[in-house]
Amino acid sequence: MSDKVIIAEKLTKRFGDFTAVDAISFEVNRGEIFGFLGANGAGKTTAMRMLSGLSMPTSGKATVAGFDVYRENEKIKRNIGYMSQKFSLYEDLTVRENIRFYAGIYGKSSSFIREKTGIVLKELHLSGEADKLVKSLPLGWKQKLAFSVAIFHEPRLVFLDEPTGGVDPVTRREFWNLIYEAAASGITVFVTTHYMDEAEYCNRVSIMVDGRIDALDTPGGLKKTFNAVSMDEVFLKLARKAVRTAD
């Protein structure tokens, strides 16, 4: 099996005469934390949709977890996890029911679910809240739980779409701890964020501007290239060039 979890070559998506994603090429290695940055409307969401098998590219090639995005999108979906700030868990189900439901979708056996639920709840210090409704949990806990649910079926790759928006700084760091652990266990993490300090926590970062990937390197490399002291500065230097404003 290849060590590349994502291989994209000139991946392009056009809507009419609007090119949302303009021939992007990049690779993501197994176990890597890959930061996917870009201003609003730069094409991040469209690119993520193509990579997660939700949207057909217009042209170009890409494989995700070894599967082709054109022909094997159902297999892709089975081998990835997804979590966003907006959509995560069912508020009116309990913690345990949410885990059961999502694990069930991925066809995991009852014994696997039962065993792993115990481990996950313990890790999150949620054992006491297993039968509480999700809506009674604080936001930070919900986000951590949502992440654990997204990787419960042990996917090769997990997409995180602004997972820490609005979360307090302490919980935000606890969340990143979970990301590190997942990456250490071999799960590749593909993450978008508006917090520039979080970009520093990634192994490599790509920055999209107007549908293209304008920069891709380690945070240290980017700062060197753009002669900047922080990722914030790198981002501003790149994103200020953007001409397009539409979402």
Next chain:
Amino acid sequence: MKQFLSFVKKEFHHIFRDIRTMFILLAMPVAQIIIFGFALTNEVKNSKIAIWDQSGDAATASLVSELEASRYFEVEQAIHSPGEIGASFKKGKVKLAVIFPPHFNEDLQHFNKAQVQLIADASDPNVANTLTNYASAIIMDYQNRITQNRKMPYTITTEMRMLYNPELKGAYNFVPGVMAMVLLLVCTMMTAITIVREKEMGTMEVMLVSPMKPFRIVLAKAVPYLLLSSVNIASILLLSKYVLDVPVNGSLLLLIGESFLFTLVSLSLGLLISSGAESQQTAMFISLVGMFLPTVMLSGFMFPVENMPLPLRTVSNIVPAKWYYIIVKSVMIKGTGLHTVWKETLVLSGMLVFFLGLAIRNFKIRLA
């Protein structure tokens, strides 16, 4: 006032830019009139019947031709045994069998008494009922004619006349019902939904934190629907007159006035619902279950209220559409004036005061 007009203008923008709203507001009423007027009618036309004529004489022949001549029946087949009756019913085409015993004419001439048997397929009881009624009427008619010729003494003849609706057209029933339904749909449901939509979108927050008086916001949202309701009343009346041949027999002015009253009642119900509902789905659900269903079931336009058990009859009294339905039927179909419907008008006015009062009382000048 300028604020108010600007709000109303904005509301019309919302309506005209949303194809679904436009459809519900303007196409639905027309569609309902057409569907109820033509498709969902109780009238029976050209029903297939089977004849078992065991007599085969002049009297049966002329009766059969009378049945065939009416626009209700069409003789599909002649049968010759009792078994064939069931068979032809089961095939589903024939709905009624007319059976003449042997010596029909002889019995009629000599004993002044002959029998005809009508066997109907009662799997649809309404149709069966209507068919046997029609057939009996034709036979009765025939009997009356021959007895008149013979000038028999002591014969009591019953003469029926269908007043106000001589042709027994279903449209006479449906048009008032559809008017009630459309006004409820537009005024109650659409008004409730549009107000709740602003709550969902968060624009209500900004509107409340503006110098515009809260109740005026809601009123401004209701005005366009009030105007559109008048368009709907006009289009329904025009359609019923020129397409369904249902005339307005009474005063048009009175009819419009009563419709306006009912519109206001519906609007206050819409406002009342909107003050309680937090999502568009809830508003829709309450409107449908709380308003629409009772209107269809209990206003008398689908099922006669007089035949309902007492509890249902009692409940039907709080359904505004019931009173409106009575009024429209009286004014539009029977052509009566205010002197016959003042009681119903009073009930509706009372409801208006009550619901509007409740809506104002429940109206929130804040979010919670």
Next chain:
Amino acid sequence: MTAVTVNNIIKRYGKKKSVVTALHGISFDVKKGELFGLIGPDGAGKTSLFRVLTTLLLAEEGSATVDGFDVVKDYKEIRKRVGYMPGRFSLYQDLTVKENLDFFATIFNTTVEENYDLIKDIYSQIEPFKDRRAGKLSGGMKQKLALSCALIHRPSVLFLDEPTTGVDAVSRKEFWEMLKRLKAQGITILVSTPYMDEASLCDRVALIQSGHILSIDTPQGIVQQFGKKLLAVKAGQMLPLLQALKEHPAVADAYPFGEYHHAVMKGAGRQELEAYLVKRGFEFELKDAEPDIEDCFMGLMRDGR
């Protein structure tokens, strides 16, 4: 002169058994012409507080005034003179940019022309798209339109509830520049945000968490209150480094902070820590660090726990 006073506001939701307290006795003042930030994560109570101040919600206890008027008694007066931009940009998506602005102007008994000078700076950026429906605008443009609409009646106090949430770093920068220019026009601005880095752009900030105010001061004042030695450390292996830092007795807390880890020291102990890290075999870079608002927020959260 005070534009806003908040006195021991308590806000509860729910009935009897499942009562949730969103605000536990909040008090602060905002001076006229101040740019005041309410900084805290989602669920801290920022929106509840803004709704109480904009007369949309009644607090269970306490009192508050805006522009000298009581939020309960004089809600009508307040509604005439404040501008409010709720968390979700509350625009009519099916109206065009111009229609939205005209509508809000009329509702507030004014015209676009009358106050054009105030919004010109912001509105001119979206004016080329004035016939586009608001629903078709990008996030940054929606934000500008919503701000124009909230300003159109020249409010004396402006409430902006999370105006930069979900907006990218570039648009956020631009937005704060706009706020500075508005402040120069004498408008009092209360803005809430979950982004700690935005605190330094305010005159004064209140850090809020779980319905409690952790601290109120100027951004510099808050940083000065930090009162502990802060070190920034980085090494090739960041995760083991964090673990090692946490295990050292002189370290009160250690957490990732961008490129570096921050170690909050109990006392001095820099030399000891360096020696310890050398002994643990790390090749590291260690330097003194200036705490920023995020360090302070975490420090205050830790003390509160």
